[in-house]
Amino acid sequence: MPDSSEVIDLACLDHEKFKNWPYSQGYCITCGMCASSCPASGIDGFDPRKLIRMISLGLEDAITESRWPWICTMCGKCENVCPMEIDIADAVRNIRALREREKVPGILHKGLTAALETGNNLRLPKEDYIFILEDVAEEIAEEPGFEGFHVPVDKNGANILTTIHNKLVNTHTDDLKHWWKIFHAAGEEWTVASENWEGTSWGYFTGDDEAMKVMTRRIYEQMQQLDVKNLLWPECGHAYLATRSGLEKHFPQAFEKFGFITVFELLAQYIKEGRIKLDRSRFKELATYHDPCNYGRKAQRRFGYGFFKEPRWILEQCMQNWVDLYPTRMDQICCGGGGGALVTGYDKERIFYARKKMDQIKASGAKMLVVPCHSCHGQFNNIKKEYGMADLEVKYLWELVADCLIL
Numbered sequence: 001m002p003d004s005s006e007v008i009d010l011a012c013l014d015h016e017k018f019k020n021w022p023y024s025q026g027y028c029i030t031c032g033m034c035a036s037s038c039p040a041s042g043i044d045g046f047d048p049r050k051l052i053r054m055i056s057l058g059l060e061d062a063i064t065e066s067r068w069p070w071i072c073t074m075c076g077k078c079e080n081v082c083p084m085e086i087d088i089a090d091a092v093r094n095i096r097a098l099r100e101r102e103k104v105p106g107i108l109h110k111g112l113t114a115a116l117e118t119g120n121n122l123r124l125p126k127e128d129y130i131f132i133l134e135d136v137a138e139e140i141a142e143e144p145g146f147e148g149f150h151v152p153v154d155k156n157g158a159n160i161l162t163t164i165h166n167k168l169v170n171t172h173t174d175d176l177k178h179w180w181k182i183f184h185a186a187g188e189e190w191t192v193a194s195e196n197w198e199g200t201s202w203g204y205f206t207g208d209d210e211a212m213k214v215m216t217r218r219i220y221e222q223m224q225q226l227d228v229k230n231l232l233w234p235e236c237g238h239a240y241l242a243t244r245s246g247l248e249k250h251f252p253q254a255f256e257k258f259g260f261i262t263v264f265e266l267l268a269q270y271i272k273e274g275r276i277k278l279d280r281s282r283f284k285e286l287a288t289y290h291d292p293c294n295y296g297r298k299a300q301r302r303f304g305y306g307f308f309k310e311p312r313w314i315l316e317q318c319m320q321n322w323v324d325l326y327p328t329r330m331d332q333i334c335c336g337g338g339g340g341a342l343v344t345g346y347d348k349e350r351i352f353y354a355r356k357k358m359d360q361i362k363a364s365g366a367k368m369l370v371v372p373c374h375s376c377h378g379q380f381n382n383i384k385k386e387y388g389m390a391d392l393e394v395k396y397l398w399e400l401v402a403d404c405l406i407l
Contacts, residue, residue: 027084028052034078034088039334039353046071048078048088055091064098070105070344073353075293075334076301089298097207104206106344112202112211119196119218121166126194132169133192136176140184145407149184154226155191160266161228162192163199163219165236165374178402179235182267185405186275193222199234200374201242205340216246220254230259232266235398236374237294238338241302262295263372264310267401271317278317278404287322288366289315290357290380291332292373300330311372311397318404322370325360333357335371337379351386354379358387372397 034048035041041048046068054063063069074089082088101109111121118124130153137151152158160183168176183190196218203211223231233240240262247254261269270276289312291297300306308329315322327333336353344350361369369392371377380394395403 028056028086029084031083033081033083034086037077037081038072039075039077039336039356040071040073040349043071043349043352044068048072051095052086052088052091055095060095060098063095067105067346069095069099070340071346071349071353073293073334073336073339073341075338076298077293077331077334079301080297080330093204093207095207096205097209099207101206105346106340108202108206108340108343111343112206112208115198115200115202116211116214120198121200121202122170124166124169129169129197130194132173133176136173137180140177140180146181146184149180151180152191154194155189157227157229158189158191159229160188160190160232160261161223161226161230162190162232163234163239164192164197165199165234165239167374167378175396175399178396178399181402181405182270182276182398185407186270188275191226191228193226196222199239200236201234201239201246202340204238204242212242212246213250216243216250219243220247220251223254223258228258230261233260233262235263235372235396237292237298237372238340238375241294241298244303262307262310263398264295264307264314267314267398268310271314276401277406278401279406280318280320280404282404283319283368283400284321285367286365287315287319287368287370288325288361288364289322290325290335290361290369290371290376291329292371292376293332293334293338295372296332297330306330311370314397314401315370318400323364323366325364333360335376335379336383337375342375342378342382350379351383354383354387358383358389361392362387362389367391368393368395370395370397370400 030049030053032049038048040046044067051063051068069092072092074092076089078088114123115121133151137149140146141149201212201215203215234243291308296306296308333356335357336350341350369380371394377394377396384390384392
């Protein structure tokens with residue numbers, strides 16, 4: 001029999017503080033692989049290993065009040081190296097959900113509230129939105145090869161419904177032209193909605209599952225009302241992850257009635273079917289490609305398939321002179337702009353986070369960086385001067401395709 005001093009008094013233990021979170025955090029062996037792979041380790045003392053141990057010990061209140069969950073970009077690199085396959089990024093997102101909404105950093109909650117109340121993060125009135133679309137369409141129609149172009153709003157029975165990232169009707173309206181030119185060249189039957197057109201889902205960033213459900217439901221309802229055949233998954237990596245996850249969880253019946261296609265699959269389809277032709281000789285300077293976390297390793301982990309080979313094949317159809325970054329694909333380094341980092345207000349942290357990524361790009365010798373994500377695109381353009389790379393040209397993958405079109 002053990003001495004009485006060695007016996008644990010179970011009546012004194014409160015098992016309620018150890019929440020049954022479904023992230024396998026209790027299996028952490030404190031090996032430190034996550035901490036060594038995380039570009040944010042050390043910022044404000046942040047360490048994903050510490051975070052997981054604190055969750056395991058029921059100390060989520062202390063984490064919730066800290067900056068840690070918001071410094072993390074939820075890139076999933078830690079999960080990729082974790083030998084116990086702990087869902088670290090999802091745990092961080094759950095911690096974010098515990099923060100009082102008024103204390104969510106930056107403009108995340110403000111933008112999400114606007115989207116829930118008005119249908120978009122900008123509170124942009126319908127008439128202003130339509131004016132912007134038509135104005136951009138008129139500019140396209142003035143270019144050779146695009147005579148007569150118009151934007152099909154609320155077109156019933158279209159083959160493709162596409163959402164619109166809010167910045168494309170705000171500060172980056174010229175970026176609307178890339179996909180529209182591709183659609184025109186391919187002879188596509190496509191449409192955009194006049195309401196609830198928002199292509200982002202900031203509820204994903206703030207851990208607000210109910211908000212994600214609302215945003216996803218609106219897209220589903222637009223598909224039904226317009227009787228479209230396919231949804232082009234939102235272009236930004238987080239919105240692809242959020243919208244697909246939301247539909248699978250809340251509206252699985254959508255997959256029985258409608259088709260769904262990613263930007264990579266649609267571009268590859270157009271090229272392989274000969275619906276668009278590309279000039280591979282236009283761009284001669286060395287280029288490289290960045291794998292967004294949500295389209296790559298997180299999609300691989302969440303949906304069983306990451307988009308790695310498709311964008312590289314598309315890039316190969318547009319140019320001959322390009323190289324891959326190292327490490328790449330599942331081991332790719334986050335740009336530092338994910339997880340809502342661009343709008344949390346933690347700008348110094350975001351710039352510091354990107355140091356390893358920018359070292360990758362410098363080592364490649366590339367003059368052009370191709371990305372298929374709005375957050376990544378915004379991050380690189382925002383920080384390149386900070387790293388002495390002001391001349392680095394950052395292009396969307398679909399922008400590159402549009403620039404290479406043979407009309």
